[in-house]
Amino acid sequence: xxxxxxxxxDIQTMExxxxxxxxxxxxxxxxxxLIGTTDKDGNENLAIVSSVIHLGSSPALLGFILRPDTVxxxxxxxxxxxxxYTINAVSEEFYQRAHQTSARYPKExxxxxxxxxxxxYDNHFDAPFVLxxxxxxxxxxxxxxxxxxxxxxxxxxxxxxxxxxxxxLRKDGYINIESLDLMTLSGLDNYHVTQSVGRLSYAKPxxxxxxxxxDGNTFFIKE
Amino acid sequence: xxxxxxxxxDIQTMExxxxxxxxxxxxxxxxxxLIGTTDKDGNENLAIVSSVIHLGSSPALLGFILRPDTVxxxxxxxxxxxxxYTINAVSEEFYQRAHQTSARYPKExxxxxxxxxxxxYDNHFDAPFVLxxxxxxxxxxxxxxxxxxxxxxxxxxxxxxxxxxxxxLRKDGYINIESLDLMTLSGLDNYHVTQSVGRLSYAKPxxxxxxxxxDGNTFFIKE
Numbered sequence: 161x162x163x164x165x166x167x168x169x170d171i172q173t174m175e176x177x178x179x180x181x182x183x184x185x186x187x188x189x190x191x192x193x194l195i196g197t198t199d200k201d202g203n204e205n206l207a208i209v210s211s212v213i214h215l216g217s218s219p220a221l222l223g224f225i226l227r228p229d230t231v232x233x234x235x236x237x238x239x240x241x242x243x244x245y246t247i248n249a250v251s252e253e254f255y256q257r258a259h260q261t262s263a264r265y266p267k268e269x270x271x272x273x274x275x276x277x278x279x280x281y282d283n284h285f286d287a288p289f290v291l292x293x294x295x296x297x298x299x300x301x302x303x304x305x306x307x308x309x310x311x312x313x314x315x316x317x318x319x320x321x322x323x324x325x326x327x328x329l330r331k332d333g334y335i336n337i338e339s340l341d342l343m344t345l346s347g348l349d350n351y352h353v354t355q356s357v358g359r360l361s362y363a364k365p366x367x368x369x370x371x372x373x374x375d376g377n378t379f380f381i382k383e
Numbered sequence: 384x385x386x387x388x389x390x391x392x393d394i395q396t397m398e399x400x401x402x403x404x405x406x407x408x409x410x411x412x413x414x415x416x417l418i419g420t421t422d423k424d425g426n427e428n429l430a431i432v433s434s435v436i437h438l439g440s441s442p443a444l445l446g447f448i449l450r451p452d453t454v455x456x457x458x459x460x461x462x463x464x465x466x467x468y469t470i471n472a473v474s475e476e477f478y479q480r481a482h483q484t485s486a487r488y489p490k491e492x493x494x495x496x497x498x499x500x501x502x503x504y505d506n507h508f509d510a511p512f513v514l515x516x517x518x519x520x521x522x523x524x525x526x527x528x529x530x531x532x533x534x535x536x537x538x539x540x541x542x543x544x545x546x547x548x549x550x551x552l553r554k555d556g557y558i559n560i561e562s563l564d565l566m567t568l569s570g571l572d573n574y575h576v577t578q579s580v581g582r583l584s585y586a587k588p589x590x591x592x593x594x595x596x597x598d599g600n601t602f603f604i605k606e
Contacts, residue, residue, distance in 0.1 A: 162548065162549045162550070163547065163548055164546070164547060164549045164552060165505075165544060166545040166546075168443075168544065171443050171545070172443075175556075176441070177555070177556065178556030179440050179556060181553075181555050181556030181557045182440075182545075182552075182557070183437060183445075183542070185557055185558035185560060186518065186520060186542070186545065187416070187435045187436055187437050187445060187470075188414030188435065188473075189413070189415075189565060189566075189567035190413075190414065190436070191410050191411030191413065192411065193410070193411060211436045211437065212410045212411065213434045214406060214407050214409070214410050214413075214433075214434065214448075215448060216406075216532075216533040216535060217402050217405075218395075218399075219395075220394050220395075220402070220406045221532055221533055222409065222410060225436060225437075227439075247410075249411050252580070255580075256592055259586055259592055260586050260592055261586070262586045263587050264587070265588050269588075282388075297409055303530070303531060305528060307446075307526070307528065307537075307539065309438070309439075309444055309526050309539050309541075314528075314530075314537065316532050318532075319394060319406070319409070320390075320391045321388060321391065322405075322409065323388050323389075324386065324387060325385065325387070326386065326387045327385070329405075330404075332400070332401060332404050333397065333398075333401030333402060333404030333405040333408075334404045334405070334408055334570045335405065335408035335409070335570065337411060337569050337570075338573075338575060342411050342412060344411070344412035344567050344577060346558075346561065346579075347557045347558065347560075348557075349582045349585070350557070350561075350579055350581070350582045350583075350597075351579070351583065352561060352567075352577035352579045352580065353580060354567060354576065355575060355577075356569075356573055356575045357478075357574050357576060358573070359570075359572045359573045360479065360572045360574065361572070362572070363483050363484070363485045363486035364486050365486045365487065365488050365492075367486075369479050369482055369483055372572065374573075376404070376572075
């Protein structure tokens with residue numbers, strides 16, 4: 161296998177769009193989620209992000225990165241104003257419409273209207289969910305962390321509600337996201353469906369890993 | 384489709400392991416990467432993480448989350464001491480060995496030895512890469528950001544070198560990570576291979592998205 165080695169100098173001197181593609185490809189597969197917000201007057205905004213990560217379960221916290229100097233500035237301002245937002249998983253059914261939300265629309269334009277996605281309001285929660293999304297998460301802003309190294313921000317929210325199809329939630333708490341046709345993203349623009357090769361048991365020293373079924377059970381019970 | 388709605392109270396009162404599975408499933412598909420470090424005496428450590436994200440391309444920055452109170456504390460201490468680490472993509476060939484690194488080994492034990500993965504040292508870089516990994520990234524620590532909400536830390540590094548197979552790097556800078564059999568992870572323990580449904584063009588208002596080939600070109604050239 162013929163390898164290529166890129167130094168920091170090689171990377172710094174790459175053509176800008178090439179560099180953006182390269183560095184965006186390096187983390188590996190990413191989640192695809194739509195962030196739903198409104199400004200203080202109720203004007204809706206919807207933006208695709210690929211940086212949502214798990215931060216902790218108690219309290220239940222998710223984080224994601226925003227670049228306030230780009231198309232994401234409306235999302236950033238809205239979250240600052242209202243302190244509420246939604247995270248909506250992108251599935252195969254509407255991933256092209258989700259990708260379209262990354263276009264640079266003026267502030268007064270709703271990405272819901274432009275892409276044909278449907279805003280959905282759940283009881284007593286002000287931010288819009290995406291009706292088409294199989295996993296809808298409502299969050300309350302907890303912390304905005306400025307990242308000095310490059311002027312981006314990490315938005316941290318606590319999960320206030322989750323709406324998802326009953327059949328996808330397994331007994332042990334795992335959500336079978338593959339059964340919901342969730343997409344994964346690589347680089348800036350490549351979308352993929354997935355095929356599970358199986359769950360694995362909790363790793364312990366001196367104990368071999370065993371495969372688990374989708375409910376987290378071992379296949380064979382030893383006496 | 385029968386939906387289930389979980390309130391923040393439902394989540395808070397869930398059995399602990401169930402809650403951990405649920406919240407870890409909510410962000411969607413994640414990357415699977417191994418972090419390679421040594422302590423100041425050169426003792427090696429290797430830990431799987433699912434939180435590596437792209438932060439920016441100029442400078443080329445990647446971030447990930449560490450929980451210093453868990454098995455990840457050796458990685459955390461080593462990065463603080465040496466300010467160097469590697470990120471190595473997990474592929475189908477060795478994902479079970481990668482998962483095994485999450486076991487709680489004593490500090491003096493090298494996860495390389497325990498899992499049969501091979502440390503690889505590249506010229507003038509002190510942290511070990513994983514020889515079996517198709518994408519090897521060497522980073523220099525830039526910033527450790529404490530996340531007050533739950534005591535975790537975000538580790539930010541600048542990319543100093545990248546080693547990858549030549550054929551996977553496309554002309555426009557995109558890395559065809561699917562051709563390298565990279566895995567994606569859901570929840571805590573479900574590993575998946577992928578199938579691309581295609582790259583999409585850069586989104587612009589009033590312009591329909593078009594599919595692109597793996598090199599980022601449109602399929603038909605209009606005159």
